[in-house]
Amino acid sequence: MRARPHSSAFGILLIDKPAGPTSHDIVGWVRWALGERAVGHCGTLDPAATGLLVVCVGPATKLVEHLTAVDKRYLARFVLGRSTTTADAEGETIAETPIPAERLDELLTRANAALADLVGPLELAPPAFSAIKVDGKRAHALARAGEAPELPPRPMTVERLVVTGTGGGGSGDGDGDTGWLDADLTVSKGTYVRSLAQELGRRLGLPAHLGALRRLACGTLTLDDPLALTGLRANALPPIEGRPPRWRVELDPADRERTGAALLERMAAPWARLPFHVSELSGPDHLPALERFFQGQRLRADPQTCASLGLPDDPGEGLYAVVDPALGRMVIVRREPDQRGSERLAPDRVLRFEPRASDS
Numbered sequence: 001m002r003a004r005p006h007s008s009a010f011g012i013l014l015i016d017k018p019a020g021p022t023s024h025d026i027v028g029w030v031r032w033a034l035g036e037r038a039v040g041h042c043g044t045l046d047p048a049a050t051g052l053l054v055v056c057v058g059p060a061t062k063l064v065e066h067l068t069a070v071d072k073r074y075l076a077r078f079v080l081g082r083s084t085t086t087a088d089a090e091g092e093t094i095a096e097t098p099i100p101a102e103r104l105d106e107l108l109t110r111a112n113a114a115l116a117d118l119v120g121p122l123e124l125a126p127p128a129f130s131a132i133k134v135d136g137k138r139a140h141a142l143a144r145a146g147e148a149p150e151l152p153p154r155p156m157t158v159e160r161l162v163v164t165g166t167g168g169g170g171s172g173d174g175d176g177d178t179g180w181l182d183a184d185l186t187v188s189k190g191t192y193v194r195s196l197a198q199e200l201g202r203r204l205g206l207p208a209h210l211g212a213l214r215r216l217a218c219g220t221l222t223l224d225d226p227l228a229l230t231g232l233r234a235n236a237l238p239p240i241e242g243r244p245p246r247w248r249v250e251l252d253p254a255d256r257e258r259t260g261a262a263l264l265e266r267m268a269a270p271w272a273r274l275p276f277h278v279s280e281l282s283g284p285d286h287l288p289a290l291e292r293f294f295q296g297q298r299l300r301a302d303p304q305t306c307a308s309l310g311l312p313d314d315p316g317e318g319l320y321a322v323v324d325p326a327l328g329r330m331v332i333v334r335r336e337p338d339q340r341g342s343e344r345l346a347p348d349r350v351l352r353f354e355p356r357a358s359d360s
Helices: 023-034 058-068 101-117 139-144 193-204 256-266 287-294 303-308
Strands: 011-017 039-041 050-057 072-080 082-084 093-096 120-124 154-168 179-187 208-218 233-236 247-250 278-280 318-324 329-337 343-352
Touching: 011 023, 011 058, 011 256, 023 039, 023 050, 023 247, 023 256, 039 058, 050 058, 058 343, 072 101, 072 193, 101 154, 101 179, 101 193, 120 193, 154 193, 179 193, 193 208, 287 303, 287 318, 287 329, 287 343
Parallel strands: 050 208, 082 208, 278 318
Antiparallel strands: 011 050, 039 050, 072 179, 072 208, 082 093, 120 154, 154 179, 233 247, 318 329, 329 343
């Protein structure tokens, strides 16, 4: 058996996911292309959804939690008149209520107001077809097996929502007399837009589902980034009974070596993607403090220490990153109060990587 190539890749990819593959499928494709086992994504996109999937490679997988805990921005289509098993266009129909043309304008006006009322904190149950684990198994696997797990409500927050268009007479995902609303919305981590579609239907007393979803941004990371990887193709593979759909993900050129090279060209240094203050350092002044962090020690947040690490004199509580690319060392630092009323700097994550020249 031919040995898999080894990769020392360390970085973050912004991938425009096509409809069809799961987020895990995309992660598996990146592993294959780079020969790197340590790959993880920062926030699941449903198979039918498209758009920004943030992928961490190599030691950067230690940063997944920091890149996941950010708001997400989407373009969504909410369809009225049909509900489905998956709460999106891919599922089997549960209920249908044809919408007469003479009622469409009145219904869309009510739906617009109902969507506006969803802005703010909510407590909603995630869809049964989701990646949440129930007794060690994925909810979608249980639902696919006919067990229909009941998931308790959880906090979700709609930060903003703007309706950008409405219409009817066809949802764009099937036949039937339906109404639809397109919206540009920003939500907190853990918010299921399919749950918003279900809640919209409940408030209107009509079956509803999510007709389409495209993620535009994760925090400050967007598809407009010049390094965002677009043009992926997803080809369905022959189905296997009792198994979820399978997909082959491809990028021209399709062979492993050239695909891996294309990914490396699009990979950004992790410290260029973090959603908090980053100090990129060189020279000897910061080395003693950096070494103590790598030993798990906490330091006093005094002006001298902060200056040596490139941190503001009084940054306040929160996370900060300190990186020495030439040394191959990076630490995520948490500034917090101590028991004596002073402040300290505590290492939250430490990363080692192949030394490299600065490219931020």
